[in-house]
Amino acid sequence: MPVTIKSAREIELMTKAGEILALVHKELEKGLRAGMSTWDVDRLGEEVIRSYGCEPSFLNYNGYPASICVSLNHEVVHGIPSKKRIIKEGDIVSLDAGVIYKGYHSDAARTHAVGEVSQEAKDLIRITKESFFEGIKYAKEGNHLFDISRAIGAYAEKFGYGVVRDLCGHGIGMHLHEDPEIPNYQMQRRGMRLKAGMTLAIEPMINIGTWQVDWLDDDWTVVTRDGSLSAHYENTVLITEDEPKLLTVI
Ligand code: MF3
Ligand code: CO
Numbered sequence: 001m002p003v004t005i006k007s008a009r010e011i012e013l014m015t016k017a018g019e020i021l022a023l024v025h026k027e028l029e030k031g032l033r034a035g036m037s038t039w040d041v042d043r044l045g046e047e048v049i050r051s052y053g054c055e056p057s058f059l060n061y062n063g064y065p066a067s068i069c070v071s072l073n074h075e076v077v078h079g080i081p082s083k084k085r086i087i088k089e090g091d092i093v094s095l096d097a098g099v100i101y102k103g104y105h106s107d108a109a110r111t112h113a114v115g116e117v118s119q120e121a122k123d124l125i126r127i128t129k130e131s132f133f134e135g136i137k138y139a140k141e142g143n144h145l146f147d148i149s150r151a152i153g154a155y156a157e158k159f160g161y162g163v164v165r166d167l168c169g170h171g172i173g174m175h176l177h178e179d180p181e182i183p184n185y186q187m188q189r190r191g192m193r194l195k196a197g198m199t200l201a202i203e204p205m206i207n208i209g210t211w212q213v214d215w216l217d218d219d220w221t222v223v224t225r226d227g228s229l230s231a232h233y234e235n236t237v238l239i240t241e242d243e244p245k246l247l248t249v250i
Contacts, residue, residue: 001178001179002179003171003178003179003180003192003198004171004173004174004178004198005195005196005197005198006173006197006198006199006238007197010104010173011197011199011238013101013102013103013104014104014105014106014172014173014199014236014238014247015238015245015247016101016102016104017054017099017100017101017102017104017105017106017236017247018106018108018236018246018247018248018249019247019250020049020052020054020099020101020106021097021098021099021106021107021108021236021248022108022248022249022250023048023052023250024045024048024049024052024097024099025095025097025108025110025248027044027045027048028041028044028045028048028068028095028097028110029110029112031044032087032093032095032112032114033087033114034087034088034089034091034114034115035086035087036086036087037081037082037083037084037085037086037087038070038072038079038080038081038082038085038087039081039082039083039085041068041070041081041087041093041095042066042067042068042070042081045067045068045095045097046059046066046067046068049067049097049099052099052101053101054099054100054101055099055100056068056097056098056099056100057098057099057100057105057106057107057176058096058097058098058176061176064078064080064220065080066080066081067097068081068095068096068097069094069095069096069097069109070085070093070094070095071093071094071096071221071222071230071232072085072087072091072092072093072094073091073092073229073230074223074224074227074228074229074230075094075221075222075223075230076094076164076167076205076207076213076222076223076224076230076232077094077096077109077167077205077222077232078096078220078221078222079094079220079221080218080220080221087114088114089114089115089116090114090115090116090117090118091113091114091117092111092112092113092114092117092121092124092125092229092231093111093112093114094109094110094111094112094230094231094232095109095110095111095112096108096109096232096234097109098176103174104173104174105172105173105174105175105176105236106172106236106247106248107172107176107201107203107234107236107248108201108234108235108236108248109203109232109233109234110232110233110234111124111125111128111231111232111233112125113125120208120229121229123159124161124206124208124229124230124231125231127155127156127159127161127206128156128204128205128206128231128232128233129231129233130155131152131153131155131156131184131204131206131233132152132202132203132204132233132234132235134151134152134154134155135148135149135151135152135155135184135202135204136148136202136237136244136246137151138151139194139200139202139237139239139244140194140239140240140241140242140243140244141194141195141196141239141240141241142193142194143193143194144190144191144192144193144194145180145182145190145191145192145193145194146183146186146187146189146190146191147190147191148182148202149182149183149184149185149186149187149191150185150186150187152184152185152202152204153183153184153185153186154186156184156204156206157185161206161207161208162206162207162208162209162210162211162212162224162228163184163185163204163205163206163207163211164184164205164206164207164211164213164222164230165183165184165185165211166213166222167205167213167222168181168182168183168184168203169181169182169183169184169200169201169202169203169234170182170200170201171198171199171200171201172199172200172201172236173199180192180200182200182201182202182203184203184204184205184206185211194239195239196239196240196241197238197239198238198239199236199237199238199239199247200236200237200239201234201235201236201237202234202235202237203232203233203234203235204232204233204234205230205231205232206230206231206232207224207226207228207229207230208228208229208230209224209226209227209228210224210225210226210228212224212225212226213225234248235247235248235249236248
């Protein structure tokens with residue numbers, strides 16, 4: 001599929017989809033606490049999404065059975081909510097969510113600490129977020145797509161972290177996943193030239209240890225191969241002629 005350039009009308013709808021998702025993440029962060037199951041987190045998220053008149057974009061996407069991906073500790077992404085999975089003090093919890101507003105998608109992820117967590121967990125969460133902001137310094141018309149990738153990867157690797165390679169960011173709009181694919185590590189090619197009106201979900205997934213990951217038998221949950229902690233930070237971003245707009249941050 002060609003990469004789409006969104007019209008002013010489409011940007012308006014995606015801006016709204018992004019604002020709502022930012023509010024959903026705020027509610028999830030407020031509600032998250034030890035003793036909850038990951039299923040409770042999904043219930044809360046879906047309820048908030050629907051209260052804004054949106055649809056959860058992950059529900060039934062390629063058969064994914066929930067609205068929020070809830071991934072604990074060494075789980076990288078796509079954890080499936082379960083009543084049996086109880087969140088404990090000291091866990092780090094990655095929450096990935098998407099909403100559809102009038103046919104347009106937004107996608108964003110955050111990793112939260114529950115109660116007091118280790119210093120190394122705090123550092124991982126912070127540096128993962130910082131790597132996203134290093135990347136979007138290059139998210140501007142005229143630059144190349146993989147300038148973003150290189151900046152994210154180089155930043156995280158400076159701290160000795162493993163940058164997940166099996167999963168990437170992506171274009172977004174009328175579909176959750178559109179072209180282009182956006183790796184979080186250095187590519188030899190420069191990638192496509194960025195143009196105003198592109199909407200991209202940029203999402204570093206960073207591990208304390210190796211970059212290598214495995215898929216569990218549920219066919220969804222991605223875990224670090226060495227069992228080390230992993231963090232995720234994602235926003236839906238609009239490319240402009242000037243600074244990028246973070247549609248999922250308010
Ligand atoms: N943010 C995730 C991604 O871009 C979306 C989760 S996939 C789903 O891969 F199947 F869970 F919806
Ligand atoms: Co995404």
